[in-house]
Amino acid sequence: MATADPNAAAAPPNDSTNHGLRVVVAWFVLSAIATPLVAIFVGRLIPPGNASVQGTEQVFDNTWMLSVITPVICLLVVFFAYGLGSFRATSDAVVDGPPLRNDARIQVLWMVGTSVIVLFLAGFGTYELLQNGAGGGQGPNPIAVPSGSKFQVQVVAQQWQFTYRYPSLGGMESNQLYLPADTDVELHVTSLDAIHSFWAYELGVKADANPGVDNVVFVKTKGPGVFHVRCAELCGLWHPYMFNNGHVVDSGQFQAWAAKQQKLYAAIKPFMDKPESDGGAPYSKTYFPAPDRRAG
Amino acid sequence: MRLGVKLLLVAVALTAAGVMIGFYVSNLTTLAGSPSYALPVQDASSGHPVVNLQIETVAAVGPELSRNPDWVSYLVRDNGQWKRKTVWDLPAHATVHVTIYNFDGASGLRNPFLARPQGMVGNRILVDGKPTDAIDPNDASHTFAVPALGLILAIPGVPDDAKNPCGYAPCSVAKYDHRTIKFTFHTTTPGHFRWQCFVPCAAGWLDGFGGPMQTIGYMDGFLNVRA
Numbered sequence: 001m002a003t004a005d006p007n008a009a010a011a012p013p014n015d016s017t018n019h020g021l022r023v024v025v026a027w028f029v030l031s032a033i034a035t036p037l038v039a040i041f042v043g044r045l046i047p048p049g050n051a052s053v054q055g056t057e058q059v060f061d062n063t064w065m066l067s068v069i070t071p072v073i074c075l076l077v078v079f080f081a082y083g084l085g086s087f088r089a090t091s092d093a094v095v096d097g098p099p100l101r102n103d104a105r106i107q108v109l110w111m112v113g114t115s116v117i118v119l120f121l122a123g124f125g126t127y128e129l130l131q132n133g134a135g136g137g138q139g140p141n142p143i144a145v146p147s148g149s150k151f152q153v154q155v156v157a158q159q160w161q162f163t164y165r166y167p168s169l170g171g172m173e174s175n176q177l178y179l180p181a182d183t184d185v186e187l188h189v190t191s192l193d194a195i196h197s198f199w200a201y202e203l204g205v206k207a208d209a210n211p212g213v214d215n216v217v218f219v220k221t222k223g224p225g226v227f228h229v230r231c232a233e234l235c236g237l238w239h240p241y242m243f244n245n246g247h248v249v250d251s252g253q254f255q256a257w258a259a260k261q262q263k264l265y266a267a268i269k270p271f272m273d274k275p276e277s278d279g280g281a282p283y284s285k286t287y288f289p290a291p292d293r294r295a296g
Numbered sequence: 297m298r299l300g301v302k303l304l305l306v307a308v309a310l311t312a313a314g315v316m317i318g319f320y321v322s323n324l325t326t327l328a329g330s331p332s333y334a335l336p337v338q339d340a341s342s343g344h345p346v347v348n349l350q351i352e353t354v355a356a357v358g359p360e361l362s363r364n365p366d367w368v369s370y371l372v373r374d375n376g377q378w379k380r381k382t383v384w385d386l387p388a389h390a391t392v393h394v395t396i397y398n399f400d401g402a403s404g405l406r407n408p409f410l411a412r413p414q415g416m417v418g419n420r421i422l423v424d425g426k427p428t429d430a431i432d433p434n435d436a437s438h439t440f441a442v443p444a445l446g447l448i449l450a451i452p453g454v455p456d457d458a459k460n461p462c463g464y465a466p467c468s469v470a471k472y473d474h475r476t477i478k479f480t481f482h483t484t485t486p487g488h489f490r491w492q493c494f495v496p497c498a499a500g501w502l503d504g505f506g507g508p509m510q511t512i513g514y515m516d517g518f519l520n521v522r523a
Contacts, residue, residue, distance in 0.1 A: 156407065237516060289496070
């Protein structure tokens with residue numbers, strides 16, 4: 001008569017529990033609760049803010065994407081929590097777990113599900129990008145150009161501050177950034193020396209500032225308000241101090257500010273309008289570092 | 297390897313690292329850093345303190361004041377002596393009378409806009425005693441700018457054919473050719489404001505913005521506005 005081998009591993013218990021169904025139900029319930037909460041309460045806290053149409057759209061896009069991935073995160077959380085709770089070792093005995101089997105249904109479901117999500121996000125992102133712009137620099141030849149007239153402002157970066165030129169105001173330059181409210185603005189971002197990045201946070205604008213490059217950004221301002229501007233590219237000793245506040249103001253305030261700045265600018269305008277060969281800097285889409293360095 | 301030997305090696309390595317860090321910090325504070333200078337209050341009878349700030353810009357700081365004798369630099373007058381200190385303590389809500397003596401030649405501004413004085417009383421400076429709304433950007437030798445206060449002014453350079461140019465600092469106002477710039481500005485609430493030169497004036501560095509332009513104690517510093 002054969003006797004049992006005392007060293008043989010114990011056979012796994014015959015478990016008839018439908019773990020898959022439990023996970024799906026728990027996932028569904030958690031997602032049904034978490035997704036609307038995230039969309040309603042977390043989404044509105046997502047940067048950058050509502051100072052421009054593009055900023056508002058970015059908040060909308062981020063809210064949508066966060067809502068889409070919330071069920072995915074819920075699935076991972078439920079799966080790990082359920083696994084840790086249900087399949088934990090209950091004794092010190094060394095036993096084999098149940099055999100792993102291929103399940104074509106789960107594989108197909110996983111591939112189809114992730115593909116749908118990724119393709120949806122790609123399509124959604126592309127549509128939103130073309131529809132409202134992303135607030136990012138589009139380079140010197142922008143693709144998504146909004147229709148209608150636009151108010152041009154040039155952003156000039158240098159080590160270590162931003163200045164702003166207004167071609168419609170005779171090329172007037174200022175170290176303050178004022179924009180009229182409810183206006184389509186066309187920003188031309190460039191640099192006089194090193195690589196910088198113009199980040200107007202609440203406007204939802206971020207664009208590289210490179211010497212010799214005219215990086216075009218479109219943004220539509222909303223109501224009056226203040227937004228923060230800072231450099232987002234490590235550019236030397238005073239990079240962390242390269243910031244200032246921008247202002248979106250109503251038309252009357254903008255005209256008053258512009259008149260004051262033009263009065264200040266009048267003293268330097270004759271020198272600015274000189275040709276570059278004579279040390280001037282007449283309004284141009286791009287500039288190159290000049291003088292290169294100190295003589296001697 | 298025995299445990300005792302291992303511990304000894306770890307202790308030696310830690311000690312060596314500590315010594316190297318100490319040298320690095322020491323180097324930063326003596327070579328790259330700058331001690332602060334508290335400006336004495338000249339008059340407070342009106343309720344608002346008045347201080348005088350006298351600084352000079354030199355083409356070469358010289359071996360007496362730096363281990364980088366050829367670096368361009370700002371110096372401040374402290375008890376009658378020119379010192380390489382670029383961190384200045386100022387009282388809040390004060391009137392600051394500034395006199396800059398420039399002994400360096402012109403090299404030009406990268407952004408001519410900065411040749412228009414702004415942020416001081418009247419948005420105007422005195423250049424060798426003459427009220428000036430703007431200098432020729434080509435004549436700019438350095439700038440003194442505190443961007444967070446909106447204070448910007450360009451300093452014209454000494455002509456190339458000056459008869460008595462100053463070599464190494466400290467440069468005597470009585471002895472060497474220089475330009476004199478005067479202006480007044482007001483400090484506001486307490487804060488920590490950086491100042492810098494905007495002229496690419498660090499000879500020998502790529503685009504003129506290395507070395508003394510990137511090192512506190514030469515062409516950069518802070519205004520510590522205190523209550």
